Amino acid sequence: MSNAEDVFAESDFKPKQEDLVIDFPPTFDTMEAERQHRKERLAGALRIIGNLGFAEGVAGHITARDPELTDHFWVNPFGKSFKQINVSDLILVNPEGQVVHGNRMVNAAAFAIHHAIHEARPDVVCAVHTHTIYGKAFAALGQPLEMISQDATMFYDEWVMHADAGGAVVTGAEDGAGLAASLSGTKKALIHKNHGIITAADSVDAAAWWFIALERCCQVQLIAQAAGELAIIPDEYAQKSWEQTGHSLAGWFQFQPFWDELTEQDDSFLTN
Numbered sequence: 478m479s480n481a482e483d484v485f486a487e488s489d490f491k492p493k494q495e496d497l498v499i500d501f502p503p504t505f506d507t508m509e510a511e512r513q514h515r516k517e518r519l520a521g522a523l524r525i526i527g528n529l530g531f532a533e534g535v536a537g538h539i540t541a542r543d544p545e546l547t548d549h550f551w552v553n554p555f556g557k558s559f560k561q562i563n564v565s566d567l568i569l570v571n572p573e574g575q576v577v578h579g580n581r582m583v584n585a586a587a588f589a590i591h592h593a594i595h596e597a598r599p600d601v602v603c604a605v606h607t608h609t610i611y612g613k614a615f616a617a618l619g620q621p622l623e624m625i626s627q628d629a630t631m632f633y634d635e636w637v638m639h640a641d642a643g644g645a646v647v648t649g650a651e652d653g654a655g656l657a658a659s660l661s662g663t664k665k666a667l668i669h670k671n672h673g674i675i676t677a678a679d680s681v682d683a684a685a686w687w688f689i690a691l692e693r694c695c696q697v698q699l700i701a702q703a704a705g706e707l708a709i710i711p712d713e714y715a716q717k718s719w720e721q722t723g724h725s726l727a728g729w730f731q732f733q734p735f736w737d738e739l740t741e742q743d744d745s746f747l748t749n
Contacts, residue, residue, distance in 0.1 A: 502680060502729050508545040513749075515541045515602070518681035518736075519551055520564045520746050525735045526607060526685065527559025531692060537607030538587035541681050542595055548572045550595055554581030559607075563746045572596070585648045593653035594660060594677060603684035604677040612674035615695035619670045622694060624710040625701060629694045630718035631687070631727075636666040644671045665728075666691050682736070683728030690731070 505511035519541040526532060526539070537559065540550040551567045553559065568579030574588040594604045615622075622629065622636050639659040647653060660667045660677060665687055667675040674691050678684035701707055710718075721727070740747075 500730065500733060502682070502726070511544040515544065515681060516551055516564050516567055517747050518685075519553075519567060519603070520562050521736055521739055522603075522605070522681050522685035522732075523553050523559045523562040524746060525739055526605070526688065527562075528739075529689065531607050531609045531689070532559040533608045535584070536586075538584055538591065539605045539607075539681075539685070540587070540591040540595065540603060542602050543569065546571075547599075548596070549577070550591060552583060552587055552591065554579065555584040555587070557581065563748060565749050586646055589648050589650060589653035590656055590675070593650070593657035594675075597654070597657035598660070598677065600679055601677045601684075602679050603681040604675060605684050605688040606673065606675040607688075608673050609692045609695075611696035611699060612668075612692050613672070614699060616668050616670055616673050622666075622668065622691075623698060623707055624712075624715040625707050626694070626697060626710075627718055627722070628690055628697070630710060630715045631690055631723040632666050632694065633715045633719040633723060635664050635719075635723065636668065636691075637664050638668050638670060640670040647672075668695075678728055679725050680729050682732035683725050685735075686728045686732040689735075 503514065505514065519539060523539055535556050538552055540552045543549040543551060549569055549571050551569055553562055554566055554568050557566060568576050568581055568583060570583050570588060571577050572592065574583065574592070576583055590606060591604050594601055619638065619640070621638065622632060624630050624633060637659050639656055641652065641655045647656065656667065656669065660675065665677055669675065674688070674695065676684050676687035676691055678687055
């Protein structure tokens with residue numbers, strides 16, 4: 478009988494490199510198709526984050542910039558559970574904070590925070606904020622996000638601490654603008670002292686993944702520092718790890734298993 482190496486070598490199992498399936502973000506021929514895709518991913522991200530237990534009460538919001546009306550964004554309506562969001566529930570909000578599509582209210586904090594971010598960062602398609610347990614606990618300490626794990630290095634040199642108005646509900650334009658100013662340049666993660674965490678990206682998929690990852694990094698750091706002294710990854714290695722896992726395509730790719738699991742279980746939320 479042939480050994481395992483011979484069997485493998487003679488089999489058709491090993492694919493040619495040109496036959497490998499590689500996933501990339503989709504492209505679109507029309508604005509309508511891109512809008513529908515963003516809305517579907519937004520509804521899915523809301524459900525996934527809700528299912529992970531990262532939503533609390535009526536607080537929390539995820540937005541997706543409209544691809545045609547670029548100063549408008551789609552968002553979950555005020556007071557509806559993340560776990561129950563359908564594409565048909567999403568509302569479209571204009572720069573004045575008015576709902577121009579849909580019949581539900583917009584959360585005032587959602588408008589104050591997300592309008593400011595979308596206005597200040599044309600590169601941002603999606604921003605995510607909810608009141609997570611570990612994000613809130615971490616933000617209460619006002620401490621830096623340390624590079625103590627491979628996952629933490631996704632945020633190497635791309636996170637910021639913001640201290641203003643942390644204990645109050647962010648509903649004013651000035652407070653929203655302050656958050657947006659802190660989340661400047663290429664920053665994708667913000668820790669709002671005494672409030673929680675926010676992430677942003679050029680796709681719904683990446684922004685949702687960064688949020689999930691950031692919440693877990695907060696959790697890991699809290700656990701690790703409670704047990705002992707943190708061992709910090711040197712900048713050189715953190716940078717190398719970021720180059721592999723911290724870029725936008727990596728963020729988009731990491732979200733795909735969550736999407737696949739959700740749509741396999743129940744894709745009824747995709748209905749308009």
